[in-house]
Amino acid sequence: MTRILALCWVLLWTLPGIAANNDSPAPLLTTKQRFSMPVYTTVGGRTIKSLQVGWESYGELSQTKDNVILITHYFSANSHAAGKYHPDDAAPGYWDAIIGPGKAIDTNKYFVISVDSLANLGANDPNVITTGPASINPDTGKPYGLDFPVVTIKDFVNVQKAVLESLGITKLHAVVGASMGSMQALEWAASYPDWVPRMISVIGAGKSDAWTTAALEQWAIPIRLDPNWQNGNYYHSQPPLEGLAASLMLITQQALHPDFFNLQGETLGYQPLETGPLNDIRQSHSIVNWLSERAHSRAALMDANHLLYLVRACQLFLAGHGNSLTASMQAVKAKTLFLPAENDLLLMPYMAEAAHEALLTNKKQSVYDELKGQYGHLNGVVNIQQKAADINAFLQN
C-alpha cells in the first residue's frame, strides 16, 4: 500500500484525498524552513546574490549535534523526504517508508534533514523554496533565465553545507541519497571527507559517463524545441509546457521498466491495434495518453529552465572533481553502501559498481548490493523498504 501510494506520488504529484498512512495513527509532521545567503560563489566562479533554499527536518537535533543524517534528493523531488505538512495531506514525503519513528532511518534517534536543490524542478510548487533561472536577478529586477550561472552537484552540496553550518552542525552521522541525490551523497564523501563517516548511494553513480550525458541531453531537447521557450525568456508569456511535458514523459519512461509499463498497459486495456490510432494519425494509444496526461499534470508546478539546469548539473557530475573517479575516491573517509536497482535502465548498475570498485581500489570500506522489483530505476524510490534492515544496520555501525 505504501509502495503504491509512493509510486502514485512520484507519477502524479497529486492524489485523491486518501490518507496515505492510515495504518499509522500519528503521522510524522514537518514544515518547510527557509535558508538565505547574501551571496554564494559557484564552482564555476560566478556569484548568486540573495540565494534562498528550503529545507525540512524530522526528529530532534541532539545537544552535541552528532546525530545528523542528511538526505539528498533526486531530480524531480525536493526536501520533502518524509512525513506530511498536514495530517490530511494526500501522501507523505517520497521516502516515508524508511524515514520516521522506529523506521530504518529512525527519527527517534537521528535528526534527519534535507535541502531543496538549487534550480529545483518544482519552482512553482508552493512547498519548494529554490533559487534558479526562474528567480529574480537582484541586479536587473527580472528573472535570470539563461543568465543564471551553471550550477553543479558540488554547488548543491556547498549550499547544504551552509545550511548545516547555520544550525551549528560540523559533522554528519551519514548522508543518504537516491539517483541525483546519490550524486550529492558521494560528492559530500569525496569533497568533505571529514564531515562524512557513512554514505549510502541508492540507484546511483560516481560520475556521468558519455552515455549518461547524452541521455540527459535528450531530456533538455524537447524544451528547447517548444516555440514558447524563447531561449528561456518566457516569464512574461506562456511557459513551454508542451516541451516540459514531453521531457517528463521521457524521464518517467526511462525511470521505469517494461515490467511495470506492461502491467499498466493491461490495466488500461492496451492493444497494439487500437481503433483510434489505426484510423487517425492524430490519435494516440491508451498507454501514450496515460503517460501524457500524467506528464502534463506534473508540468504545471515545474519550471522548464530549471530542468535544463538540473540536466547540466548531472552532466557535469564527477564526484570530488578529480582527474578520474579513482583519483577522486582517494580522499573518501566514509564507509559506503551502494544500492543500485538490478533492472535500472536510467543509471544502470554498472555505474554504481564502478564507484564501488573505485573505492575498493583505494582500499576503502564499501558494500554493494542490488534492489529488485518491477519499477526499474524507481525501485530506489518506491520500493526502498526491501533494504530497510540493511540501511538501518549500516547506519548503526
Add this chain to the structure above:
Amino acid sequence: MTRILALCWVLLWTLPGIAANNDSPAPLLTTKQRFSMPVYTTVGGRTIKSLQVGWESYGELSQTKDNVILITHYFSANSHAAGKYHPDDAAPGYWDAIIGPGKAIDTNKYFVISVDSLANLGANDPNVITTGPASINPDTGKPYGLDFPVVTIKDFVNVQKAVLESLGITKLHAVVGASMGSMQALEWAASYPDWVPRMISVIGAGKSDAWTTAALEQWAIPIRLDPNWQNGNYYHSQPPLEGLAASLMLITQQALHPDFFNLQGETLGYQPLETGPLNDIRQSHSIVNWLSERAHSRAALMDANHLLYLVRACQLFLAGHGNSLTASMQAVKAKTLFLPAENDLLLMPYMAEAAHEALLTNKKQSVYDELKGQYGHLNGVVNIQQKAADINAFLQN
C-alpha cells in the same frame, strides 16, 4: 573493417570516398527499380492511388521462381540491403556482410529482393522510391501531409506481395528482416503462411507492447514540437529539421549501448567537467555535439511526417492481427529463427523470446539464439556476420 563501415553508414549515411569493400575485387552491383500500383486499399480501409515503391534485387531469379529470399528493412533503412549502385559508392547496402556471392545469403543461389517501405524515412534520398505523407495526393495535387492514411506493417507486407506477384513469384524460399524488418518477416509468416517456409527475425518482436508503443511515441514528440512542423503542412516552407534531428538523436542512442557510447566518448576526449558546458548553459558536451551533428546530417534526406507514420506502423504491430500473439502464431507454417541482441535496449530480447515461445506453444519449429557485441540493438545490423554460418545453415534446411 566491414563492421565499422557498416556502422558509419548507419550513423552517417554519408562517408568520405573510401572504398568499403577494397578486399572484394568485384562488388555486387544493383539498381533501384520502380513498382507502381494504380490503387491500394490499406488494412484500415483507406485507398492510396498511384502507389509507388522502389525495390532492389541481388542474384538471379530461377526459371521456376523458387529461389526467392525477401529482405524486409529496418526503420531508417530502405531496400538497399547489399551491393552498390556504382563501384565507387562509399559503402554498400547495410547487410552486405551476409548478402552476396558465396555469403550467408548466397546470391549465386538465391534471388534476393527487398522493397522500400511505404512512408519510407528517406523520402528525400534520390535512391528511395516511396509513397507517404510527402507524396502528392492525386486528388488534390498537393502533398498529403496528415491526410495520408495510417499504414501498418501488414500494409508494407501487402505491397511487397504485390511487387513479388508482378514478377510472377508465388512463394518465397525465406523472409529475413532486422528490427522493423523483423516485424514484417513475422507478419508475412502469420498472414501468408503458404508463401513462407522459413523466417528469420533479427533484433525483433512479435508485437508492440505498452512499453514499446510509448517508447516509439517519444520519437514522434520532438517533431510535433518543432514550430516548423505546422501540423504536417510544411512542404511549401521550412521543414521541421530540428525536431527531426532531435528524434534521430533519441533513436540513435536507444539503438546503441553504453559500451559503444563510452568508447566513442573516449575517442572524443569526453569529460564530465568539460569547460564549455561548465561555463555556459548554451554550450554542450563533446558527446552531445557528436550525436547532434550526425543527426542533423542524416535529417537532410529524411521526411519528418514519414517518421511519424513509421512510428505509428510499429505501434500498431501485432503479427497476423489476431486476438493475441499466441492466437496469431497458430497459422504460421514456417520454421523460424529468432536472433535478438543480448544487450538490446530498444527491442529487448524478451520480445523475440515471447514470439518464439508463442510459436512453441503452437507446436511450431522455432530456434532462439542471441547476438553479442558492444552495439546493443545495432548488433543486428552492423554485427550480423557473427551468425552468418547459422543463417546459411537455416536457409539450406
